[in-house]
Amino acid sequence: MSATSAPPGNQENQLVDRFGRTVNYVRLSVTDRCDLRCVYCMPEKMKFVPRTQLLTLEEMESVGRAFISLGVDKIRITGGEPLVRRNILQLFNHLGAIEELKDLTLTTNATQLKKYAKQLKAAGVTRINISLDTLKTDRFQEMTRVGELKRTLDGIDAAIACDFDQIKLNSVVLKNYNHDEVFDLVGYAIDRGIDISFIEEMPLGENTHHDRAASYYSSDEILKDLRQHYEILPATKKTAGPTRYFALTDHANTHVGFISPHSHNFCESCNRVRVTAEGRLLLCLGQEHSVDLRRVIRSNPGDDEALRQAIIDSMEIKPKGHDFNLNSQTILLRHMNLTGG
Ligand code: SAM
Ligand code: SF4
Secondary structure, eight states: OOTTSSOOEESSSOEEOTTSOEEOEEEEEOOSOOSOOOTTTSOTTOOOOOGGGSOOHHHHHHHHHHHHHTTOOEEEEESSOGGGSTTHHHHHHHHHTOTTOOEEEEEEOSTTHHHHHHHHHHHTOOEEEEEOOOSOHHHHHHHHSSOOHHHHHHHHHHHHTTTOSEEEEEEEOBTTTTGGGHHHHHHHHHHHTOEEEEEOOOOBSOOOSSOTTTTBOOHHHHHHHHHTTOOEEEOOOOOSSSOEEEEETTEEEEEEEEEOTTTSOOGGGOOEEEEOTTOEEESOTTSOOEEEHHHHHHHSTTOHHHHHHHHHHHGGGOOSOOOOOTTOSOOBSSOHHHHOO
């Protein structure tokens, strides 16, 4: 669609940007903190945002409500690790009770799922994405720096037992770290009748752990590896996110997805925005265009209209797309845990 074909903003309670894309999906980061330190996500000694600068759970709920009143019907709670935020169930319970919200989802590393899975299901969470990059105990510890594989696997089993609409594994694949495990990870997903997506690492935040360009392992390479073992064909399945899905001919209950910011840019169909734990509304994962919703909320206490208007106005600055470049010296300074993955 041409850049000028539709005025951006609020059209009949829908958020539409300059490029005619309707935004109906928000990723809400509830904390930048985490109990793991995945090597592609954050440095070992991460400096976290002071707690006073984070939105309160009540402020997050107001943000969620404002978006829902503007046609958003999918909210994904993410982080950092969302389940380490104190009293987080309160937010799930309150958002889950809003009828207009069709899809309340969560992205988690699963370390707390044994404790929370049942309560999340009861709160109305529909789908869960769980990060799992390896099935090897030592490697899990290496890639998360501090994690214990068993705890994550127990969390996955606890979630499966609760019968959510969908559970999907997310694996970031790095050459010479875990690229040799894509077949085993798909096997693990097949055994449990769940989906799995492979993600190309994105250049968010400085990374001194590994050379991102040298560790790049493309979705096409993974697909080629998997085709040595499976018959795998493009699928019609579509979710609100940027994943391209494939079906496995002999395993109907498992789809394999690819999130490929480098090799298959997904910006044209972008329908989403992010809100960081500090209340910064990010209009694009890979650009810095943003609006400070915390300032709007705190300078207009109790005025939901000011918040709604700030969100409507933000459609004017949603960029056309990211321009991630693994070889560029210029990188976005915010890490994924701050961005809300
Ligand atoms: N802690 C939760 C988890 O790990 O699922 C939620 C937040 S995490 C930032 C969300 C997703 O972002 C995870 O699937 C993680 O693997 C992915 N991720 C983190 N850093 C990334 C990077 N630099 N490039 C691509 N994906 C990344
Ligand atoms: Fe934590 Fe998720 Fe980042 Fe890993 S990817 S460090 S689990 S926020």
